[in-house]
Amino acid sequence: MAEVSLQNISKSFGESKAVRNLTLTIRDGEFVVLLGPTGAGKTTTLRLIAGLEKPDTGRVTIGGQDMAGAAPAGRDVAFVFQQYSLYPHLTVYENLAFPLRSPARRLSADEIDRRVREVARMVRIDHKLENRSTRLSGGEMQRVAIGRALVRKPSIYLMDEPLSSLDAKLRGELRLELKRIQSELGSTLLYVTHDQIEAMTMADRIGILNDGELIQLGTPREIYSNPVNLHVAARLGQPHINLIPEGLVPGGQPPSGTKTIGARTEHLEIHAGNGTANAEIDWIEHLGDQSHLHLRIAGHKLVTLANPYVPVKPGDKIKLTLKDPLYFGSDGQRLV
Amino acid sequence: MTNPSPGLAGGDRQRVALGRAIVRRPKCFLMDEPLGTLDAEFHEVMVHELRELHNRIHATTVYVTHDQHEAMAMADKIAVMNHGIIEQFGTPQEIYNRPASMYVADFIGSPPMNFLKFTSGLQKGMRSVSVEGVEIALPEVHQDMAVSELALGVRPEHIRFNDSSILRGSVYGAEYLGTNQIVAVETGKGLLKARVPADRTFRIGETVGLELNSEKLSLFDCTSGRAVKSSLYTEARHG
The missing domain is CATH 2.40.50.140 (Nucleic acid-binding proteins)
Structure with missing residues (x-):
């Protein structure tokens, strides 16, 4: 795990500015949630860290190293997307083992087996390891997708609304589990969502994004009790302030x-x-x-x-x- | 007003659809998850708008949803359905406070009702049960039952932390929600979730004592899933 830092990052797509002069440091072992509506620049921020987009200006560093020239594969990040993307022809076990079988990793079969079973238990899918991934419910598929990121031990996990396609009850359970797994592993995690409950309940610190700009960064309690402006005040709290x-x-x-x-x-x-x-x-x-x-x-x-x-x-x-x-x-x- | 409808945001489009239903002044509105596609923030606004609309025009409305929060927030009465059968029909308060079955108790409420499973017989007039050697007071039992699998049902807001309580557990996680927080506690009977004020902070692994609000406890027969008759439930029928 590592500290990940964004310094004065800007990114435009044509006329539209997706990210404006963003500076943010995610400390080693920290769970940071970026909260904002659709179009606030959340996903773009994740893609910039992963190397799927190149910033117009500014610097991304992972573990102190400048990532300017580094390809996505060389950045040691694990990305969980909103829409689970599993290999449909493989079993749950094989889907989880896949990232570990990369020739670059050289893990022994025993080590792979141990990691797959450990992670399957964490995301509570260990009873379905031999099932084909297409024979799972939506919630189970998303747990496999999260598990597939967790089997690796990257510098940072990047998660893009991974719970948004699940029903309310399962979302509630996975929130608690994900926070617990993250603190057990001491992982650095950057999570983006438009759901204030997810942000409040899981984050060590929340960043409020609006229109590509980071408006406020602080613990859930700070953001809730001491919002810097009306926009932030209106993002948290049920009922609405x-x-x-x-x-x-x-x-x-x-x-x-x-x-x-x-x-x-x-x-x-x-x-x-x-x-x-x-x-x-x-x-x-x-x-x-x-x-x-x-x-x-x-x-x-x-x-x-x-x-x-x-x-x-x-x-x-x-x-x-x-x-x-x-x-x-x-x-x-x-x-x- | 003159915009073509594809140019509208999701919420506005759903408003147009509702408006189109209202202008006809029908005898009854049938609504099939009309808010299902909206994002969380806008969802709350529309729930309030729909109920306020109903408060103004009082049209008979049958609304179906899988979202228990929508049902609780808007309904005069809720019918909780399970596999084509109505498990319970009543006001939101009745259903929440006196769930007729474990299915209803689990479906309604977020987080749902906690169950502490234990084995015991019951006699009319009992005022407490023994769960893992801990005596827990509850509303007077109004039914006899041979020894069977039972579940004590307790809502998250009816659990309080009290260090002198014999019922103990260790903190599994805490979810901060602003005004209050949900604290999950690992006990010998599984994970219990408590809703408590947000002013106290909890450490993972910390040992806590739990106290249950005796007047609000439900008891269920695990085999049938139905609630056991007690003074909590009969009060409901008379009052």
């Missing part, structure tokens, strides 16, 4: 220049109305473990989480106040 004009809800101490207030559940306090009500419960989403209260205040709609046993119903008048919310200026930057 409430962005409301200054002055709408009482409480808090907005610094001068505050235009917008960002209020998550933990920034909103609900009290019984008792004649001082300023808001109304519009409707309630009962999600079981918790409820989403949809509130209406002076024509604005807000959503906040509540304990499912909170005794409120649609039409109830309540008093809503702010507690240490986030403040943003007219340019969208955070004010502290």
